Amino acid sequence: MTETQRGSPHASASPALPPEGAHPALGRPGGGVGIRLLQVSAEIFPLLKTGGLADIAGALPAALAEADCDVRVLLPGFPAICAGLQDAVPVGQFTLPWGESVQVLAGVLPAVPGASGAPVRAYVLHAPALYDRPGNPYEDSARRPYGDNHRRFAALAWGAVRLARDLDADWSPQVVHGHDWHAGLVAACLKLTAGKRVPCVFTVHNLAYQGIFSADQFGDLGLPPAAFQIDGLEFHGQISFMKAGLFYADKITTVSPTYAREIQTPEQGFGLDGLLRTRRGDLSGILNAVDSGVWNPASDALIPRHYTAGHLGGKARCKAALQEEAGLVASKDAPLFTVVSRLTEQKGLTLVLAGIDTIVQGGGQLLVLGSGDHELETAFGHAAQLHPGRVALRIGYDEQFAHRIFAGSDITLVPSRFEPCGLTQMYGLLYGSLPLVRAVGGLADTVTDADLATLDDATATGIVFASFSEADYRHAVRRALALYRQPRAWARVRQTGMQQDFSWAQAAQHYRAVYLAALPDFSRTTT
């Protein structure tokens, strides 16, 4: 593959928005004739969340409804999802390729706190033998992936196919939109089996998680043997659900323009960069957005005091309350660095560990909320013991505490090795906690480094460093400490950050453009 074949940066930018009303079957946005869309994901906020995927799956339907799409979601019947589904009624059932029967329930999702708009309608696969297990949706209590994950998520794909092919007599989608490897098989099942053709859009939230299964499980999937080849879902002799999505989907999106370019390179392609380069004409990067009903310091019900960019008194109170809650020394002048994250290799937390001395010697404090990798949990635990009152750790997943952290924090650390989009740096910006990030993926797209020029023209929003090295990270921490000691400059950067617009309206229009481009008639009518 030559450099030019890698595609111009434009090939991966957000898709062009079509002229209003360009699709003859659909009419104008706001004109009352919407695209019927089925969104397929394994998680959805507020019912079930292990990471950013759930936030996006939870916010996108409402945003698309505003953009005049008729959206329903399909979810696996994990216990938290079944428990939260309201007004559930059975709409049909179908048999999986290995003979198991699944009932499909239809209902509505509970309203997201603070969000406006009509409730989102959902289909849920009621299959207790597949989904009714305690704990994490993907792993057992020893953090081992369930041995039948290929079946659990093939069932999700077949559920989408059955809904696309009129399982519900009252509603069927014109486009199916699958998220991440859990929904990777949807496009393959739709393309390779007889029945109504419905276009499929596939979104990569994180290429590192691919849904790889052994070849001897292929027989369970219900796909023709021809699918198991290099021009299909075979990946080095195994099955890849991620590759199935990338190969068979009509359009592919990922969650930031920079990540759309990065995944076409061997460094960040996880072995799929070649395929992504061949599909670059169908690939676009649409930056994730933030649900302002949930993440807004002016109205957030989960933080002790409200505040805005113009009235920051409440933020100081939030910081004092956070220091007390976390067992940190009460000090309004100590810059408070925070991490809210899965504790994994991806998130660059070895850098955070290596830079603790720099923070503490600079008069700062560090608070970490997260869970995951046992070694990282232990290492942060040791650091907290070594620096009582200066470093604090809370192991676990705590949505409410996360809100209080962003509200009380001065600096949000996201020094990731790679980062498809990242949400916490955006929450940090909106809550007046300057992000300190590595220039990668969506972090590069959302944070503007404070240097002399960007401080001068008031475009700076945080601290950005380039290479994944302890030296570069430490230098970035020292720059953050130095900026904090210049209150006027600090206030200006914080102000600019808090005024960033991460609303869903723009992203929803870009997704709508992708759906229109995937619809078969659309390309004919626009060429």
Ligand code: ADP
């Ligand atoms: P990823 O999806 O890779 O985990 P993102 O930054 O895209 O990273 O999204 C992470 C989401 O999960 C954010 O909403 C963040 O606030 C939340 N989160 C991560 N870890 C925790 C935790 N331990 N407690 C509460 N929320 C968390």
